Amino acid sequence: MTLQNRSRLFVFIFSFLVWLALTSARDVEEVIAGLIVAALVTIVAGKFLITSEKSGHIIRRIFSAIKYLIKFLWEMTKANLHVAYIVIHPYLPIKPGIVKIKIKLTKDTAITVLANSITLTPGTLTIDVNPEKKELYIHWIDVLSTDVEKNTKTIGGKFEKLLTEVFE
Amino acid sequence: MTREVIGMVFILLGIMFDFFGVLGLVRLPDVYNRLQAATKCVTFGSAGILLGVFIIQGFNNFGFKALLGIVFIFLTSPVAAHAISRAAHRSGIPLTKETIIDQYQEDNELKD
Structure with a gap:
């Protein structure tokens, strides 16, 4: 099976399962409607899910993905408390600016x-x-330094290693 | 009963963070800072509300819709923030006076 067809098959099965979960289908009509919708989704977007042969062990990758999710949720909770602190503070302690960081990831999905x-x-x-120079421009509400290398480490460093394990 | 209490706690937390997001939208100085507050807090707050709904409802189709809503909010809200902030910068909306550095502007000037 070619890569594109495999990608289409995955998209079809996945969107059909989502349809079943959403409608909790009880009648044949609903199932048939789900098949039609899944087919439409597959025609429009089927070939984009899998774009290259994955390397690495699948279980190790799932494990890294879970580790990444936990880290992400923790960082996100911190982010919200941080914003809440800034917003409540009477003097708005901000020092905003736009900085540049370098990325090592190559795949579009990983960069997104x-x-x-x-x-x-x-x-x-x-x-x-x-994408050509592998740089991200980032608005930072509380700029700590203007050095590109240092910012790469502070902002991107905590996720990049885990994402490399998951995607590449 | 306990399930409903836990769900209500999540919904309350969600509403609280949504409130902080709105407060940030009003208080912070320019479009970029406002987007920071709006994306983070509103994403987290809405996810909290939906998670609360899921906990109260359990695994029926109502609960599944709430879970899917969380996934889609997490995927789309940062993209929206990226699009808005990029468009704002390209159309020349100035940053606030307190801004100390703008490397995006510097690089764009080099290109022209």
């Missing part, structure tokens, strides 16, 4: 996940990606 994680973690918001 990293950018989204950075947006949801304390004080940082991804503004733009430069």
